[in-house]
Amino acid sequence: MSEVAPLIEEARACAGLFRLGRDVEAALRMVDLFDRLAPLFEAAPTHQQQQWGALLMETFSRQQLQDWLAVADYLEYELVALMEHCGQ
Template sequence: MTDLEHISHDARRCARLFRLGRDIEGALKMVELIDAALPTFTARPADQQAEWAQVLTAILQCQERQDWIGLADWLEGEFVALCVQ
């Protein structure tokens, strides 16, 4: 499994935690996920880095609002899509 496949898999697992109402565990896993993904995205072209920043901002805004379903949607949808680009 490549790094990006592993990150995508972890993002889906993290989203599942949020959907199950396990927000504390999900938040801890999300920190690990973002730390693991950061080096991959900082090495990409500027337009993809901008997309990453937008998705990350949306995820963090959902977390701030405690919108766990919205956060899970962003992780499973946009975040995973960026990983497979």
């Protein structure tokens, strides 16, 4: 779990930026976070890879709609839960 702990904190910080309306900064940090998470999920079991893919699609869909609170929720709750499960 220690390898994902900093990434979990980054996801929560990014979610906070979206909630504060700092969407440009948050979006840049989110892309960086997703780039750093990709190798973790590439090595994960198939069902976790599928959950990761679905989460990415939902998050980007909400971002396109400029639904910043939904993006924040996906990052803080769904992504964190998936990272915690993957890091075990």
